[in-house]
Amino acid sequence: MKKHNFSAGPCILPEDVLKKASEAVLNFNGDNLSLLEISHRSKPFVDVMEKARSLALELLGLENKGYKALFLQGGASLEFLMVAYNLLQKKAAYLNTGTWADNAIKEAKAFGEVLVVGSSKDKGFNYIPKGYSIPEDVDYFHCTSNNTIVGTQMKTFPKTNVSLVCDMSSDIFSRQLDFEKFDLIYAGAQKNMGPAGTTLIIVKEEILGKVERHIPTMLDYQVHIDKDSMANTPSVFAVYVSMLTLQWLKDLGGIPFIEEVNNKKAALLYTEIDRNSLFKGVVAKEDRSTMNATFVLTDENLTATFDKMCKQAGINGIDGHRSVGGYRASMYNALPLYSVQVLVDVMQELERTI
Amino acid sequence: MKKHNFSAGPCILPEDVLKKASEAVLNFNGDNLSLLEISHRSKPFVDVMEKARSLALELLGLENKGYKALFLQGGASLEFLMVAYNLLQKKAAYLNTGTWADNAIKEAKAFGEVLVVGSSKDKGFNYIPKGYSIPEDVDYFHCTSNNTIVGTQMKTFPKTNVSLVCDMSSDIFSRQLDFEKFDLIYAGAQKNMGPAGTTLIIVKEEILGKVERHIPTMLDYQVHIDKDSMANTPSVFAVYVSMLTLQWLKDLGGIPFIEEVNNKKAALLYTEIDRNSLFKGVVAKEDRSTMNATFVLTDENLTATFDKMCKQAGINGIDGHRSVGGYRASMYNALPLYSVQVLVDVMQELERTI
Numbered sequence: 001m002k003k004h005n006f007s008a009g010p011c012i013l014p015e016d017v018l019k020k021a022s023e024a025v026l027n028f029n030g031d032n033l034s035l036l037e038i039s040h041r042s043k044p045f046v047d048v049m050e051k052a053r054s055l056a057l058e059l060l061g062l063e064n065k066g067y068k069a070l071f072l073q074g075g076a077s078l079e080f081l082m083v084a085y086n087l088l089q090k091k092a093a094y095l096n097t098g099t100w101a102d103n104a105i106k107e108a109k110a111f112g113e114v115l116v117v118g119s120s121k122d123k124g125f126n127y128i129p130k131g132y133s134i135p136e137d138v139d140y141f142h143c144t145s146n147n148t149i150v151g152t153q154m155k156t157f158p159k160t161n162v163s164l165v166c167d168m169s170s171d172i173f174s175r176q177l178d179f180e181k182f183d184l185i186y187a188g189a190q191k192n193m194g195p196a197g198t199t200l201i202i203v204k205e206e207i208l209g210k211v212e213r214h215i216p217t218m219l220d221y222q223v224h225i226d227k228d229s230m231a232n233t234p235s236v237f238a239v240y241v242s243m244l245t246l247q248w249l250k251d252l253g254g255i256p257f258i259e260e261v262n263n264k265k266a267a268l269l270y271t272e273i274d275r276n277s278l279f280k281g282v283v284a285k286e287d288r289s290t291m292n293a294t295f296v297l298t299d300e301n302l303t304a305t306f307d308k309m310c311k312q313a314g315i316n317g318i319d320g321h322r323s324v325g326g327y328r329a330s331m332y333n334a335l336p337l338y339s340v341q342v343l344v345d346v347m348q349e350l351e352r353t354i
Numbered sequence: 355m356k357k358h359n360f361s362a363g364p365c366i367l368p369e370d371v372l373k374k375a376s377e378a379v380l381n382f383n384g385d386n387l388s389l390l391e392i393s394h395r396s397k398p399f400v401d402v403m404e405k406a407r408s409l410a411l412e413l414l415g416l417e418n419k420g421y422k423a424l425f426l427q428g429g430a431s432l433e434f435l436m437v438a439y440n441l442l443q444k445k446a447a448y449l450n451t452g453t454w455a456d457n458a459i460k461e462a463k464a465f466g467e468v469l470v471v472g473s474s475k476d477k478g479f480n481y482i483p484k485g486y487s488i489p490e491d492v493d494y495f496h497c498t499s500n501n502t503i504v505g506t507q508m509k510t511f512p513k514t515n516v517s518l519v520c521d522m523s524s525d526i527f528s529r530q531l532d533f534e535k536f537d538l539i540y541a542g543a544q545k546n547m548g549p550a551g552t553t554l555i556i557v558k559e560e561i562l563g564k565v566e567r568h569i570p571t572m573l574d575y576q577v578h579i580d581k582d583s584m585a586n587t588p589s590v591f592a593v594y595v596s597m598l599t600l601q602w603l604k605d606l607g608g609i610p611f612i613e614e615v616n617n618k619k620a621a622l623l624y625t626e627i628d629r630n631s632l633f634k635g636v637v638a639k640e641d642r643s644t645m646n647a648t649f650v651l652t653d654e655n656l657t658a659t660f661d662k663m664c665k666q667a668g669i670n671g672i673d674g675h676r677s678v679g680g681y682r683a684s685m686y687n688a689l690p691l692y693s694v695q696v697l698v699d700v701m702q703e704l705e706r707t708i
Contacts, residue, residue: 003386010590012391021390022379025372032357036375036549036595037366039671073427073551074572077586081570103571110568190587195390197427197551197589214464216435217457218428232431233544235551236364237591241390317393 004339007317008148008292008330009170010190017244017334024240035240040233045240049229052243056200059246059254060179068225070201071239076100076169078219079186079199080107083142083165085219087184088112089211093138093162097154098125098147099323100167108142111213117141124324125150127284134160139210140183146171148191149321151294151328152287157181163207171291172200173249174333175259183207191291192333194242197235249333258333265331265340266290272344276351278302282326296326302354309346309353318343358693361671362502362646362684363524364544371598371688378594389594394587399594403583406597410554413600413608414533422579424555425593430454430523432573433540433553434461437496437519439573441538442466443565447492447516451508452479452501453677454521462496465567471495478678479504481638488514493564494537500525502545503675505648505682506641511535517561525645526554527603528687529613537561545645546687548596551589603687612687619685619694620644626698630705632656636680650680656704663700663707672697 005012028035029044038045053069072078080103084092088111096102096119108114115138118129125147134141140163146153148170157164163183172187179185183204190196201221208222217223223231249258270288273279273295282294297303310318320326329343359366382389383398392399407423426432434457438446442465450456450473462468469492472483479501488495494517500507502524511518517537526541533539537558544550555575562576571577577585603612624642627633627649636648651657664672674680683697 001386005387005391007391007393010391010394010587013388018379018388018390022376025376025379032355033359033670034367034372036372037359037361037364039361040364040550041676073429073589074432075427075586078428078572081572107570110570188587195591196394196587197592216461216464218432218435232429233364233542233550235427235589235592237549238551238589316387322395 001314003314003316004342005316006329006331006335006339006343008321008328009332010196011317011330011332012334013194013241013245014248014334017241017248020244021237021241025237035237040230040236045236048240048243049234052239052246053229055243055246055250056202059173059250060202062179062202065180066204066206067202068205070203070221070224071198071229071234071242072201072224073198073235075196075199076167076186076188077103079167079201080104082219082221083184083186084108084111085213085215086208086211086221087140087163087165089139091115091138093117093134093141095119095129095132095141095143096121097128097144097152099149100147100169101144104142104144104167112139120152125152126282128152128154128287132158134158134162136161138162140165142166146289146291148292148330149324150283151289151292152283153289153291155287171289173246173255173258174262174291176255189238189242192245194245195238197238198242200242245334261337262290262331262333265335265337266293268337268340268344269293269329269331272347276347278351278354279347282324291330291332293329293331294320294324294326302350305353306346306350309350310343313342313346315343315346355668357668357670358696359670359689360683360685360693360697362675362682363686364550365671365684365686366688367548367595367599368602368688371595371602374598375591375595389591394584394590399590402594402597403588406593406600407583409597409600409604410556413527413604414556416533416556419534420558420560421556422559424557424575424578425552425583425588425596426555426578427552427589429550429553430521430540430542431457433521433555434458436573436575437538437540438462438465439567439569440562440565440575441494441517441519443493445469445492447471447488447495449473449483449486449495449497450475451482451498451506453503454501454523455498458496458498458521466493474506479506480636482506482508482641486512488512488516490515492516494519496520500643500645502646502684503678504637505643505646506637507643507645509641525643527600527609527612528616528645530609543592543596546599548599549592551592552596554596599688615691616644616685616687619689619691620647622691622694622698623647623683623685626701630701632705632708633701636678645684645686647683647685648674648678648680649683656708659707660700660704663704664697667696667700669697669700
């Protein structure tokens with residue numbers, strides 16, 4: 001039985017992408033060689049890397065606007081460090097909306113003054129801080145667009161003259177935003193883009209080169225730009241699967257198309273959470289994430305029954321994050337609307353059963 | 355036609371490993387989920403990570419001897435930085451045997467005094483420096499066991515009381531060494547271990563914690579040890595394929611078995627290079643690598659003919675590195691002896707033809 005995969009990440013990828021990826025492990029490009037055993041400097045793979053980078057810019061509407069796309073290693077967690085290394089000269093402003101934002105703040109503190117201009121830590125990050133202001137004299141403002149763990153999402157971004165830096169790991173390519181507002185966007189691949197093992201960085205080149213410190217080679221965005229993401233051997237397979245997934249999204253109609261699907265999925269599930277008295281949402285309604293819906297049972301005694309019904313329906317990966325508990329249904333781009341319907345059906349069945 | 359893949363890296367992997375990897379992309383562990391779409395904290399993947407780490411220690415004979423094995427991201431190039439960040443307090447000694455050693459030296463210089471105790475840069479790195487001495491007061495001695503680009507290999511390692519740190523990216527698991535002599539070994543996966551996208555680090559835990567500087571989270575070996583290589587999402591697929599490859603090696607008979615095969619392959623090719631007057635080896639005979647054999651045609655006019663004959667025989671990836679030219683036949687663990695015989699046959703056919 002095909003599973004309905006609500007895993008928070010690494011997460012569901014399009015079936016067609018998985019088929020092509022599986023085939024490439026045996027025979028890539030019709031050359032009778034595995035994708036895993038060819039040189040990263042061979043033309044077939046250089047083409048993959050270039051296509052992945054240009055698709056990323058194209059889907060975000062950032063072509064020919066001074067941005068470069070990079071596919072590096074180390075995950076968003078290494079970007080917490082690289083952002084500070086490359087951009088923090090004296091002072092930066094951060095918005096604390098969850099565990100990952102908190103980690104980004106910790107890394108930055110070793111490089112300069114860090115102003116936390118807003119935080120929802122007081123309430124377990126169950127809302128997005130509003131009404132904060134960003135000083136004009138900071139090097140940049142850093143925020144996290146979607147809190148994967150607790151399930152909040154920034155619906156608007158502050159108007160400011162300083163550089164906007166955003167960790168979009170868990171909602172990039174899921175909704176239309178004015179991406180030109182951002183000077184640097186980064187995202188681990190393993191949500192809407194591909195498998196774990198590569199990180200996309202979109203950076204406006206003009207913001208680089210302004211800090212005075214020595215930047216180690218592998219942490220220097222300019223080095224990776226100059227070497228077309230090939231300063232050393234890239235994560236070949238993860239980049240290839242990311243390219244396939246971006247192509248899949250483009251063929252579907254890009255972000256405008258998938259945003260509509262994502263909104264339908266989120267509306268379907270949140271409507272049921274609000275209607276069904278056996279369930280309760282975890283976060284402030286206006287800040288609910290379209291990617292990660294978190295909820296709890298109003299009667300904990302129903303846990304075993306609900307879990308069993310989910311399992312029987314082929315539902316996978318809806319346990320809440322170990323730091324939060326409850327349930328979390330992640331509805332990334334590749335999750336079909338039908339899978340959400342199956343989950344909603346189980347929630348309604350639970351209501352009828354008890 | 356199945357190719358004879360002499361690619362320098364990413365390089366040939368065992369056929370059986372590729373089949374299992376391809377299958378896991380569609381259905382991993384019989385769970386009807388792709389390996390790419392499951393949580394890295396799910397039991398099936400945690401088991402993979404633990405098995406990969408324990409196989410690495412077992413094959414090197416380093417179990418229960420105070421060593422930890424890590425699978426991180428960023429390649430050996432990031433290790434150039436991490437080694438210095440974690441170990442260089444005041445002064446370190448480096449041996450310069452090639453491009454990668456040179457890059458490691460450059461990174462370390464930002465962290466303390468770097469003594470280059472020996473170098474073969476004067477002759478394009480075509481030999482391994484000997485007779486150098488290592489001061490007693492350095493924090494560690496760093497060397498590169500195999501020069502992938504030019505084709506030299508350290509046959510012995512210095513006797514010293516200081517910590518030995520070694521980049522074994524291109525010959526780890528290929529030959530028996532007294533691995534206990536080393537306090538830190540690192541290797542990008544994409545030669546004898548797996549696909550690009552993960553790096554193996556073997557570190558004796560007692561050498562850590564001695565530098566006074568702040569170490570960023572993702573560059574801190576101790577953090578990764580404490581988190582069992584899961585401080586953030588690891589490169590799931592690359593770790594899985596590495597685990598399969600290490601298991602393949604263990605099933606064959608481990609390093610003692612493969613070393614014998616590797617010695618046979620190297621002897622077969624170098625004997626032909628020395629016998630056949632149309633070819634000439636590039637590096638000092640006593641320093642020749644068993645992994646990467648470099649050679650040139652004595653008559654450059656034969657290039658087109660030889661290249662065509664290689665292509666017709668299904669030989670792939672023997673172009674020399676773009677910085678060196680000529681030919682480079684890489685004979686990693688997964689390359690069958692038969693493939694080397696095919697290359698030798700072509701070399702002999704060239705001799706008969708002209």
